[in-house]
Amino acid sequence: xxxxxxxxxxxxVPIEGGKVRPGTTVLSMQRDAAHEALAQAGLTLKDVDxxxxxxxxxxxxxxxxxxxxxxxxxxxxxxxxxxxxxxGGSAFVLHAGHAYEMIKAGVCxxxxxxxGSMQRTDASRSLGGRPALFSNQFDMVAGLPTPVGAxxxxxxxxxxxxGSSPETLAEIAVSTRAWAALNPAATYRDPITIxxxxxxxxxxxxxxxxxxxxxxxxxxxxxxxTEERAKDLKTKPVYVLGHGESATHSNINYMPDMARLEVAExxxxxxxxxxxxxxxxxxxxxxxxxxxxxxxxxxxxxxLCGRGEGKDFVKGQRxxxxxxxxxxTNGGGLSYCHPGMxxxxxxxEAARQLWGICGDRQVNNVKNAIxxxxxxxxxxxxxxxxxxxxx
Amino acid sequence: MAYEKPVPxxxxxxxxxxxGAKEQKLMIQRxxxxxxxxxxxxxxxxxxxxxxxxxxxxxxxxxIYSYTVARRPAGPAFKADVPYVIASITxxxxxxxxxxxVTDDPDSLKIxxxxxxxxxxxxxxxxxxxxxxxx
Numbered sequence: 001x002x003x004x005x006x007x008x009x010x011x012x013v014p015i016e017g018g019k020v021r022p023g024t025t026v027l028s029m030q031r032d033a034a035h036e037a038l039a040q041a042g043l044t045l046k047d048v049d050x051x052x053x054x055x056x057x058x059x060x061x062x063x064x065x066x067x068x069x070x071x072x073x074x075x076x077x078x079x080x081x082x083x084x085x086x087x088g089g090s091a092f093v094l095h096a097g098h099a100y101e102m103i104k105a106g107v108c109x110x111x112x113x114x115x116g117s118m119q120r121t122d123a124s125r126s127l128g129g130r131p132a133l134f135s136n137q138f139d140m141v142a143g144l145p146t147p148v149g150a151x152x153x154x155x156x157x158x159x160x161x162x163g164s165s166p167e168t169l170a171e172i173a174v175s176t177r178a179w180a181a182l183n184p185a186a187t188y189r190d191p192i193t194i195x196x197x198x199x200x201x202x203x204x205x206x207x208x209x210x211x212x213x214x215x216x217x218x219x220x221x222x223x224x225x226t227e228e229r230a231k232d233l234k235t236k237p238v239y240v241l242g243h244g245e246s247a248t249h250s251n252i253n254y255m256p257d258m259a260r261l262e263v264a265e266x267x268x269x270x271x272x273x274x275x276x277x278x279x280x281x282x283x284x285x286x287x288x289x290x291x292x293x294x295x296x297x298x299x300x301x302x303x304l305c306g307r308g309e310g311k312d313f314v315k316g317q318r319x320x321x322x323x324x325x326x327x328x329t330n331g332g333g334l335s336y337c338h339p340g341m342x343x344x345x346x347x348x349e350a351a352r353q354l355w356g357i358c359g360d361r362q363v364n365n366v367k368n369a370i371x372x373x374x375x376x377x378x379x380x381x382x383x384x385x386x387x388x389x390x391x
Numbered sequence: 392m393a394y395e396k397p398v399p400x401x402x403x404x405x406x407x408x409x410x411g412a413k414e415q416k417l418m419i420q421r422x423x424x425x426x427x428x429x430x431x432x433x434x435x436x437x438x439x440x441x442x443x444x445x446x447x448x449x450x451x452x453x454x455i456y457s458y459t460v461a462r463r464p465a466g467p468a469f470k471a472d473v474p475y476v477i478a479s480i481t482x483x484x485x486x487x488x489x490x491x492x493v494t495d496d497p498d499s500l501k502i503x504x505x506x507x508x509x510x511x512x513x514x515x516x517x518x519x520x521x522x523x524x525x526x
Contacts, residue, residue, distance in 0.1 A: 128397070128466025135431050137399035138489045141519060143469040144477045145461050152459035153479060160457070160502040205460040205497075253479050253489035258457050 001228060004390060005103040006237035007096075008230050009043065009223035010348040011036035015337055018120045018187050018216035026057040026219075027073050030116040033221035034074060041223055042234040043110060045074055050081030050111035052099060054091035056124075056340055057116065070114060080108040087247065088375020089288060092222070092344035093382030097243030099224045100384075109225055113347075116219035117339035125215050125340065135251035145204050148212060148291065150252035150377035152204040155293040157258035159206065162308035166206050168315070169292035170197035173210045173334055175320035176289060180331025182321060182361035187214055188335045211292040213332075218339035220348050227390070238351045239387045241277065244270025247380040255378055263381035264301035264372055272303075275385040277368055279303035282385075284353055284369040285325070286346035289332040298372055299327075302383070326363045329353060343373030343382065350386050394514040396468040405431060407446045412518040415510045417449045419486045428484040451508035453482040453522070460497040480506055480522055491521045500524070 011033040013020060020029055030053070038044055051067055051074075058064030067082040081102045085094050095113045102108050119125050127148065132140035144150065158164050174194055180186035192210060200209040230237040244267035249255045256262060272278055279302060287298045296310040304325070305313040313319075319327035328334075330349040333342040350369040352358050369386045401409050408430065411418030419430045423443045458478035464470045476492040478500075492506055506522040513519055 126466065127463060128469070131400065132397045133400045134402070137401070137405060138431070139477065140397045140465075141399050142477045142489060142491045143396065143461065143465040143472065143475060144459075144489070145463055145465040149459045149461060149465070149477055153457040153477075156459065156502060157457040202462040204462065251489065253487055258479070 003104050003106060004227035005100045005224055005240045006227055006230050007222055007240065007347065007351045007386065008225055008233050008235050008237060009037035009039070009041035010351045011040065011221045012185065012345060012348050013116070013219040014185065015187065015216055015218050018214060018337070020118060020121065020217040024118070026055070026116045026118050027070070029219045030070065030114045030221065031074055033116070033219055034112050034114060037221040037223045040235060043223065045076060047110045048076050048079070048112055050079050050099065050102060050108035051076060051114060052083035052085070052095035052111065053114040054084065054086045054095070054341060055115060055117060056119070081111060087380040089290065089341035089343045090373030090375035090380050090382045091341060093346065093371055093373035093384055094245045096222065096224065096240060096347060096384050097245055097382060100240050100243050103224060103226055109229060111224050113222040113224070113344060115341060115344045117341065118217045119340045120215055120217045135254060139251060139253065147377045148207060149204040151291040151293050152207045153252055154255070154258040154297065154378055155206050158293065158296065161259040162311065164296060164311040166198055167194060168296060168311040169207070169211050170194040171314040171317065172289070172292040172295045172319070173197045175314070175317050175323065176328050176332045176334045178317070178320040179329050179361055180335035183331045183336060186331035186336040187216055207291060207293065213290050213334055213338035213342065216337040216339055218337040220344045222344060222347050222351070236355065236388070238354045239390050240384055241387050242271035242273065242275030242385040243383065244268060244274070245380070245382040249379055250376060252377045260307065261297040261301040261378060261381070263378070264298050264374070264383065267381045267383040268302045268370070268372065271370070271383040271385050275387070277385055281368050282370045283326070283366045284329065284350060284363055285327050286350045286369060286371045287328060288342055288346060288372060288374045289328055289334050290338070290342065290374060292334070294374055294378070295328070297378065298374065302370060302372060321361065329358065329361050329363060343375070346371040346373060347384065347386070354386060354388050394517065398517055409517070411448070412510055412520050417451045417508045417520050418446050419449045419482065419484060420444050420446055428482070428486040430486050430488055449486070450483050453480040453488070453506055455492065455500065455502050455504045455506060456481045456487060457502060458492060458500055476500060478522070493521050493523050
């Protein structure tokens with residue numbers, strides 16, 4: 001028994017104009033996503049014996065006890081594994097890594113990773129208003145629009161050190177929109193140009209509105225189980241071959257080098273090592289694109305190009321449909337959806353690409369995909385490597 | 392008029408900084424063992440405890456490590472300030488500090504530019520160290 005962990009079902013919550021349909025709650029969307037993802041595999045909630053969840057819903061602090069509330073709400077009987085790791089939008093990728101270890105060790109067999117958000121419907125996002133606590137007591141007092149201002153400081157530093165520019169970042173927004181145009185579920189599908197990005201509303205220099213992720217509702221589910229269990233299921237297993245996670249700072253001021261995403265360097269190095277794969281083996285990258293700069297930093301950190309070479313990697317729409325390297329093929333947080341904590345969607349899309357069910361946006365011959373989630377203000381990171389092949 | 396912007400939640404580890412500001416002093420921490428300087432509980436040496444950390448008055452001089460110009464405010468209280476600058480400053484002593492650089496010409500700012508501290512008394516209870524460009 002190898003107990004090789006794999007993904008066997010995924011689902012994302014339908015949104016229209018950035019919002020879930022009326023009558024939905026933050027819990028019901030997670031139930032619907034769980035049912036859909038389980039049904040894709042031919043499983044039901046009765047098969048589930050572990051769950052992980054992160055989000056921003058419910059009472060703050062420990063009051064919400066998200067994994068416990070979802071155990072109750074979904075009617076899961078005595079789960080053997082609960083994970084409420086809540087380290088920003090990367091959390092779900094960390095959950096997949098944790099699930100890998102728990103499944104592999106025999107602690108549990110079939111688990112759900114869950115996410116739901118109604119931030120658009122609830123109009124709960126703003127650039128300020130976070131508590132001026134701990135290391136945030138300095139930037140909140142200074143009026144740093146959060147998180148965008150923090151990412152902007154990283155962008156300026158990257159420009160300074162490596163000669164990247166607003167045009168570099170615009171390349172990423174444009175190519176991501178071109179992928180969104182091929183995804184019927186994406187919120188924004190009309191093509192944009194480099195000039196559109198550069199002429200969009202300045203938010204915090206050097207980032208413009210079109211450098212920023214959307215603010216939408218949304219949610220999703222990823223189902224993981226063992227290779228042995230997957231033999232009887234309707235989907236082919238998408239193997240989780242490696243994972244890694246790390247964190248450096250909570251506040252951008254304490255990021256060791258703002259031009260270099262060391263958390264992603266560490267987490268991806270661990271994932272590549274475990275998977276027996278390297279960056280050059282990757283056929284697809286799903287990178288959390290909270291902002292265009294997040295992608296530029298992550299491409300370099302994952303070793304898809306050298307440090308400071310991101311500007312050449314994305315130049316001339318190399319990462320757009322038909323380009324040399326497929327990146328964020330669902331349209332990303334920039335154009336598909338961004339409910340606040342986007343990390344789960346990197347794995348949902350990668351699994352669908354590996355199954356070959358992506359329709360107009362399907363990439364040919366995808367065997368290995370890397371998913372990377374970033375949380376906070378470039379604070380935490382999680383990487384998983386997914387593959388159609390075990391060896 | 393009452394000060395309407397966010398005020399820091401001052402704790403035992405930041406009180407020296409904010410109390411120092413009231414006396415027009417920029418207070419930061421130093422590890423007695425390694426000599427490394429920092430602000431806000433960054434030990435920079437895993438084996439250092441509180442007894443080996445001291446507060447001292449920094450020179451108040453430094454350079455811009457990175458910055459952003461807010462074209463949109465961090466909430467309504469900052470609306471009248473737009474555009475305003477938030478920066479991470481590397482002090483001469485090596486510590487990095489997150490603050491405002493107050494300038495009439497935000498478009499002229501550059502990474503590496505020299506800056507120095509001044510103290511903005513915004514209320515009887517709160518004085519905020521901010522920076523301005525030198526020369």
